[in-house]
Amino acid sequence: MSDAVETDILVAGAGPAGLCAGLSLARAGRRVLVAGPADARPTARTVALFDGSVRFLQRLGVWDALAPVAAPLTVMRIVDDTGSLFGVGPTDFKAEEIGLEQFGFNVENAALVAALEAALANEPAARRNEELVTGYAFEDDGVTGRLSRDTRIKAKLVVAADGRSSPAREAAGIKTRAWSYPQVAFTAILSHRQPHNGVSTEFHTREGPFTLVPLPGTADAAHRSSLVWMMHPHSAKRLKALAPEKLTGAIERQSHFLLGAISLERAGAFIPIEGLSARAMTAQRLALVGEAAHVFPPIGAQGLNLGLRDVAHLAECLETSKPLDAGDAAMLAAYERARRADVGSRQIAVDILDRSLLTGFLPVDLMRGAGMLALSAVPPLRRAMMREGVLPQLGAPQVMRQGKHQLPNNL
Template sequence: MSAYDADAIIVGGGLVGVATAIAVAKAGLKTIHLAPTGAPDRRTSALMMPSVDYLIAAGLIDDPADIGHPLTQIRIIDATGRLIRAPEALFDAQEAGLSAFGWNFANARLLERFHSVAATLDGLETRNMGATAFAAGDVGGTLTLADGSTLSAPLIIGADGKSSLVRSAAGFPIHEHQFEQAALVCDLDLGRPIGGTSIEFHYPDGPFTLVPAGDARANLVWIDERATLEAARSSGPEALAKLFAEKSQRLFGSIQLVTPTHVFPLSTLSVSKPGRQGVVLVGEAAHAFPPIGAQGLNLGLRDVADLAGALQGVDRTQRDWADKASESYASLRAGDLARTGTMVDALFRSLLADMLPAQGLRAGGLWALRLLPALRKQAFTIGMGNR
């Protein structure tokens, strides 16, 4: 009789954690998901079409129109006032032969949908409890729970965010960089709707982005120095609405705040190898980026898809199956994580660059994207996460 409590244990109750638990259980593993209830997630996620296609294929959603809003265009406006400025650029999904680049979903609605799917799986046990310690073994390891009990499995999956207990206790080295910038997020009602167009105003300290959220509503993601954002936030809703109208160049009429504002610090985090010895890291436990290029949850879902592929390709009658699965997962993820990390870091730093050569390169790049269809098509492929 096995000394293990399950084949796999997933730690972390966010979107990637629940998606992982579902994928692992559907792969035929006896699965325990440690998912303590957290505060409501009022953020949204822009998922590109490959991610949406995965959600549909994995049975996590049915019709994206039931819970999301299509992103049909991306409009970029250089509002930096720098000596060398980029041209305004408009990218249309129809150029890529698509009805939409992706869909914008409310995280809370996605999570509700994922939970409803998880509840139908016999091989998945979900516990409303977190882990307080992890002791890695030769393969997998043992988790100590909040009530003092322990659970062990040959495959341990950390989906527990930037401050991952699993990653730290298993000794995965990280590369991390803290930015001076932070992000302010909230929902707005606009006097003139933006339809399906995501609009990015690029300012010297970061973009001011409006993402379609249906009807006249838009999700705001404003990146700037944290002190600037906190000062704006403390000025009150009326002053904030006026500031938002100015930063959006008064293109959308009156603006009203419909949710509280939240400010999040920005950083990058990565591991050189997201799996070894039966321990696997997914989502922000393995990688975290500023909200640029809509890569966060998209990358996490690609983690889930590759983990499912690694599990399908391993012979679980072998004693070392979990070790082989974690190594296979790390190999599958290596290229995507390296490409995406480099792309997002370069894009974010280019937005903040003050040096004239960097400004010129960025402006020239947007001119090239605007004028060269082949280059624009390649940019669509990279940005959407096509593999």
């Protein structure tokens, strides 16, 4: 067996959260190795990056590469399509109401991963290894990670960005609470006849949200959007069996022909909807970020935005305390405190909203309808809700906050 490669921080996982972790922690003055297979293959998955996430990517020097392939989200429209007796009309949330030109931008996952990989390749303090991390030995003074080709990595800290089944989390003995929903999500990239005008539209149905999110046009298609369609498993089974032209017809009908005639540019997968919450976000010489720590339904674009807040907070904790040891216990405790309320509150909110759509219980419909009516009729309440969803101040690291603030020196 070859001698171990030494580094300060081993990042396990090379999705967007892992690549961002590698880049930001290297910028915070640490030697970082990011391990995991590269994957920039075109898929039907996109991510809506909110204002704070865009600020973070700007500070990391990544945003200039993404801006040309990102579509601004200026309005978020919610349409009650449940058939409830207490349904209200469409409710528009406009970025200008909270002093923004847009809430954020929608970008394809593959483009985000490619931009992060390119930035990481040019970061002197970061190294990249495309092997999987297959095992860990946690000790008082460090941790050794074993890679799939028997390479050994000696580090002071492991950042687990290795997904919902996180081997790092399992090796550290962190328990989880996991659950499932009676739903499947279908993703797709669409081209369509009518322009989206920067409006993201979320139809709330009895089977879950049907969400159309703007994408930039291309030489082949002037008007494009991404789709996330949540439905019952039996509906997913029927949809899977449809020929492409029948499938586009079903999408047009479910969207109430909002975007006119639709073409299926790229169909994605049918993904079972699950939830997961780690009992802790840290252990000895380990920090969890992204889906290694929290998983919930694709509602309100909270998933990756929350994961990027994990990453930014971890970099901030390291930069603020400046421990000689990157796996310092006090630093990890500060990270745990910084993330708990933000993660927990959003997980609860998304869970309640999703489950409220699935029930036909009249009191629940009444409460949901009253809530939407209040948001429509009371501008201060609507603005407060938008700020909390897109510009959280209490739960956000400094680098993501709006307005003048002191940024960590090396970010």
